[in-house]
Amino acid sequence: MDNQQQKSLLPVKGTHWKKWYVPLEEENATVRECLATQAPVAAGSADIPLIVRLIENPKFDIPGINLFNGAVSLEDHDVIHLLLGRGMLPKDEAFVIGFTMGLLIG
DSSP, rough: OHHHOOOOOOOOOOOOOGGGGOTOOOOOHHHHHHHHHHHHGOOOOOOOOHHHHHHHHHGGOOBBBBBBBOOSSHHHHHHHHHHTTOSSHHHHHHHHHHHHHHHHOO
């Protein structure tokens, strides 16, 4: 496949956040190019389950309550979505969070 055919695997502008992901078959796009397709489709805070916000967002750090320490920054978290070929659905968030927690344990 030539470069133009591979680029077509990137999500197009206007993709709904529930359908956004970069397939693992995408070999020719940079992380920056992939993240650029994610930024316009980011879910609103009302769309993100509370448990996900509590676990992955440092602004929800509650002193004295230590459920999970974030293993990575939010930017790194987004890159891990790309590297694992995962979208933004709750099942994808659970997979990415579990993967990063495994990095700490392993």
